[in-house]
Amino acid sequence: xxxxxxxxxxxxxxxxxxxxxxxxxxxxxxxxxxxxxxxxxxxxxxxxxxxxxxxxxxxxxxxxxxxxxxxxxxxxxxxxxxxxxxxxxxxxxxxxxxxxxxxxxxxxxxxxxxxxxxxxxxxxxxxxxxxxxxxxxxxxxxxxxxxxxxxxxxxxxxxxxxxxxxxxxxxxxxxxxxxxxxxxxxxxxxxxxxxxxxxxxxxxxxxxxxxxxxxxxxxxxxxxxxxxxxxxx
Ligand code: C5P
Numbered sequence: 001x002x003x004x005x006x007x008x009x010x011x012x013x014x015x016x017x018x019x020x021x022x023x024x025x026x027x028x029x030x031x032x033x034x035x036x037x038x039x040x041x042x043x044x045x046x047x048x049x050x051x052x053x054x055x056x057x058x059x060x061x062x063x064x065x066x067x068x069x070x071x072x073x074x075x076x077x078x079x080x081x082x083x084x085x086x087x088x089x090x091x092x093x094x095x096x097x098x099x100x101x102x103x104x105x106x107x108x109x110x111x112x113x114x115x116x117x118x119x120x121x122x123x124x125x126x127x128x129x130x131x132x133x134x135x136x137x138x139x140x141x142x143x144x145x146x147x148x149x150x151x152x153x154x155x156x157x158x159x160x161x162x163x164x165x166x167x168x169x170x171x172x173x174x175x176x177x178x179x180x181x182x183x184x185x186x187x188x189x190x191x192x193x194x195x196x197x198x199x200x201x202x203x204x205x206x207x208x209x210x211x212x213x214x215x216x217x218x219x220x221x222x223x224x225x226x227x228x229x230x231x232x233x
Contacts, residue, residue, distance in 0.1 A: 002047040003126050003170065004100055005040050006091035009033050009112025010054050010080020015218050021057070022216060023112045024064075028229045032216055033061070034069050035115030035229075041071050043119050045126055048075040050094050051112075052087045055079035085189055085196075089180050095173070103174035106130060109193050110168040116228055117168065117213045128205045129170035136169040136194045137209035163206055166213045169193050175202060 013022035023033040030038075033051075040046045051074055053061045058077050066074045078094045080087035088109055095101060106129040110117065121137055128135035141162045147155040169192065171179070179196035183189070190196055194204045212228050214221055 001104075001106060001126070001130060002045055003106040003108050003122075003129070004048045004050065004095055005046055005108040005110055005168070006050045006052065006088060006095065007033075007036060007040070007110055007112050008052045008080065008084055008087040008091065009036075010052050010057075010087040011084065011113070012054075016216075017219065021054070023053075025216075025222065027115065027216075027222070027225050030069075031065060032115050032225075033112050034065055036110070036112050036117075037065065037069070037071050037074070039115070039117055039119050040110070041073050043122055045122055046073060046108075048095075048098075048100065049073045050075060050091045051077045052080045052091045053077060053112075083189055084191065085180075085183065085193075088193060089184070092177060092180060096177070101173055101177070103172065104130070105173040106170055107173050107176055108168045108170040109176075111215055113216045114167055114213055115216065116225060117166075118210055121207065121209050122168070125168060125170050125207055128207060129172060132203065132205050133172045133175045134170070134194065134197045134202055135205040135207055136165055136192075137167065137213065138163040138165040138206050139209055139211055139213075140164075142211075165192055165194065165206075166209055166215075167192070169204075171197060175200075 009023045016022040024031045076094050078090050106126050141164050146153045183196045
């Protein structure tokens, strides 16, 4: 079954600094967001793309991203919200308004700020979503991770059990809808979508991706992304 992808790209980019939103910064001559959209535009298992951007950027994104690079799969550009979770929720609403809310339809969610995802993982991800309902891409952590409160380490979880979660994350439509509805009712906010499904007690499969799939967040990530793309900034 072909999948629909929601791309949240409505963050403020505060951690990047500078005046231009990070998703419009150019990497190898093309905006980060255009790199990300290209991954899904070119993949045969992706049918529709729902792009979520700040309300004031919708016209700019239509002209400078979607039209300029001829992304034909972008079904709609939707206004985001104040948290990432709100932005994804607006994307889900748009998917439902367009009649793509069949309970088993695979819905992928991918950060606009991850332009280096290797789409070779997509078929396995969609297959796992169809089989189990929920799956995310991630990688085992390389560093030792601590929890810290008031500048003091409070816990040192065993590294061999820790994974760094990435996107895309994929879910059957009804499961992710239920997870968002429950989170809204409980006032629960998380930084990824799998967390909302975990709270329902539904297992989420972890599929190993690769370390290139960075989220371009702080200025040094630009240097890393350029190096990984093998181009010039
Ligand atoms: O803030 P964070 O780094 O977790 O953002 C991950 C992705 O979510 C980015 O692509 C960002 O643009 C998007 N986001 C969003 N709406 C927000 C905050 C973040 O779409 N309010």
